[in-house]
Amino acid sequence: MADKNFLSWPFFDERHRALAAGIESWCLSNLSTAHAGADGGAHGDLDAACRGLVRRLGRDGWLAHTAPDPGSTAPLDVRTLCLVRETLARHDAVADFAFAMQGLGAGPISLFGDAEQRRWLARTRGGEAIAAFALTEQQSGSDVANIALTARRDGSGYVLDGEKTWVSNGGIADVYVVFARTGEAAGAKGISAFIVPGDAAGFSVAERLDVISPHPLARIAFDRVRVPASAMIGAPGEGFKIAMATLDVFRATVAAAALGFARRALEETLKRARGRRMFDGALADLQLVQGAIAEMALDIDAAALLVYRAAWTKDSGASRVTREAAMAKLFATERAQQVVDKAVQLHGGDGVRRGHIVERLYRDIRALRIYEGASEVQKIIIARQMLAGG
Numbered sequence: 001m002a003d004k005n006f007l008s009w010p011f012f013d014e015r016h017r018a019l020a021a022g023i024e025s026w027c028l029s030n031l032s033t034a035h036a037g038a039d040g041g042a043h044g045d046l047d048a049a050c051r052g053l054v055r056r057l058g059r060d061g062w063l064a065h066t067a068p069d070p071g072s073t074a075p076l077d078v079r080t081l082c083l084v085r086e087t088l089a090r091h092d093a094v095a096d097f098a099f100a101m102q103g104l105g106a107g108p109i110s111l112f113g114d115a116e117q118r119r120w121l122a123r124t125r126g127g128e129a130i131a132a133f134a135l136t137e138q139q140s141g142s143d144v145a146n147i148a149l150t151a152r153r154d155g156s157g158y159v160l161d162g163e164k165t166w167v168s169n170g171g172i173a174d175v176y177v178v179f180a181r182t183g184e185a186a187g188a189k190g191i192s193a194f195i196v197p198g199d200a201a202g203f204s205v206a207e208r209l210d211v212i213s214p215h216p217l218a219r220i221a222f223d224r225v226r227v228p229a230s231a232m233i234g235a236p237g238e239g240f241k242i243a244m245a246t247l248d249v250f251r252a253t254v255a256a257a258a259l260g261f262a263r264r265a266l267e268e269t270l271k272r273a274r275g276r277r278m279f280d281g282a283l284a285d286l287q288l289v290q291g292a293i294a295e296m297a298l299d300i301d302a303a304a305l306l307v308y309r310a311a312w313t314k315d316s317g318a319s320r321v322t323r324e325a326a327m328a329k330l331f332a333t334e335r336a337q338q339v340v341d342k343a344v345q346l347h348g349g350d351g352v353r354r355g356h357i358v359e360r361l362y363r364d365i366r367a368l369r370i371y372e373g374a375s376e377v378q379k380i381i382i383a384r385q386m387l388a389g390g
């Protein structure tokens with residue numbers, strides 16, 4: 001049983017505790033991998049699994065938390081997003097992914113979209129449309145301001161040409177938010193954001209990308225894809241700002257997912273340490289093992305404090321949580337990797353057995369230290385904030 005003591009921390013309201021219990025019970029009834037321990041989270045046809053998860057998460061109301069109601073001006077509740085991601089990740093990385101991408105993919109629309117654009121939110125929140133966030137290109141991953149995909153003004157609309165890569169939900173999404181160079185200025189100030197439906201003429205999937213943990217990813221191509229001017233989110237040249245502000249909100253949720261993986265790793269380790277007999281006792285009796293367990297628990301609590309501080313700060317009305325979110329992501333993802341590694345070690349040979357839950361976690365955690373800003377980038381963000389006076 002995962003530690004739930006953190007729910008009594010002052011960051012949470014009663015509704016958060018009820019929500020945490022609700023999503024826990026949903027996971028236990030709906031995720032076949034939940035606490036199964038040994039099936040490795042095998043999802044067979046990954047695209048079908050993701051579509052099915054989005055549909056079920058939408059049907060049961062969980063995706064309603066990923067974006068505000070189109071007609072409402074209420075902000076996103078980041079603590080809710082974090083609690084849901086933490087819980088889903090503890091049970092099943094693919095379920096967490098399906099939930100997270102509905103939020104990130106629709107994020108620029110929910111944060112900056114006009115009334116017409118926000119109509120998409122009814123579909124992403126209901127699980128009827130899958131969302132994607134297309135920022136990265138081959139030559140511009142960490143160096144976001146260097147993107148080359150162009151959007152050229154043409155009569156009443158824009159024409160998009162170029163490629164994006166590493167796009168989560170690439171190939172299965174119904175709606176993509178695409179960041180393109182419109183050229184108002186050089187670098188970051190010459191980028192705009194566009195809504196592009198997945199069935200737009202000239203749009204195609206150039207390549208599916210296979211990674212160490214199940215994740216639908218693609219390189220996608222735009223060959224004279226025409227969109228109306230009304231597809232632009234915000235004003236011309238605001239794309240970089242929109243992308244960064246979106247990541248600012250969702251970065252803390254990546255940290256929450258890492259926290260979920262770490263909690264599961266500790267939970268499995270405690271079971272193993274109590275149950276495994278050796279040297280006339282239990283694995284848990286060995287003091288070096290106790291030391292590892294203490295370090296895992298400490299990392300988890302410290303990560304949770306950073307995650308929910310960032311979420312609470314945003315929910316309390318802060319316009320930006322750049323420093324808090326970067327600290328949470330850096331610490332929670334890096335330490336979760338170490339926590340999971342200790343879990344693998346304490347499981348002995350079983351820890352590296354393909355399909356074992358801790359082997360799966362070892363693969364699931366890795367990419368979180370790279371995407372939505374690699375750990376090195378988070379350090380730079382934190383340092384710049386400090387040098388600028390906090």
Ligand SMILES: Cc1cc2nc3c(=O)[nH]c(=O)nc-3n(C[C@H](O)[C@H](O)[C@H](O)COP(=O)(O)OP(=O)(O)OC[C@H]3O[C@@H](n4cnc5c(N)ncnc54)[C@H](O)[C@@H]3O)c2cc1C
Pocket residue numbers: 132133134135136138140141142143165166167168169211215217367370371372373374375376377380
């Ligand atoms: C599983 C997964 C899902 C993804 N989903 C999406 C998505 O949905 N949409 C999207 O647009 N992108 C997505 N990405 C792309 C992701 O955001 C990029 O991979 C990430 O930003 C790093 O870019 P890059 O791969 O080009 O690496 P590079 O930019 O080449 O960086 C390589 C490494 O260099 C180091 N580094 C980078 N900058 C610095 C620095 N300033 N100082 C010191 N070291 C540095 C880091 O260790 C980094 O990992 C995803 C990636 C993965 C792996």
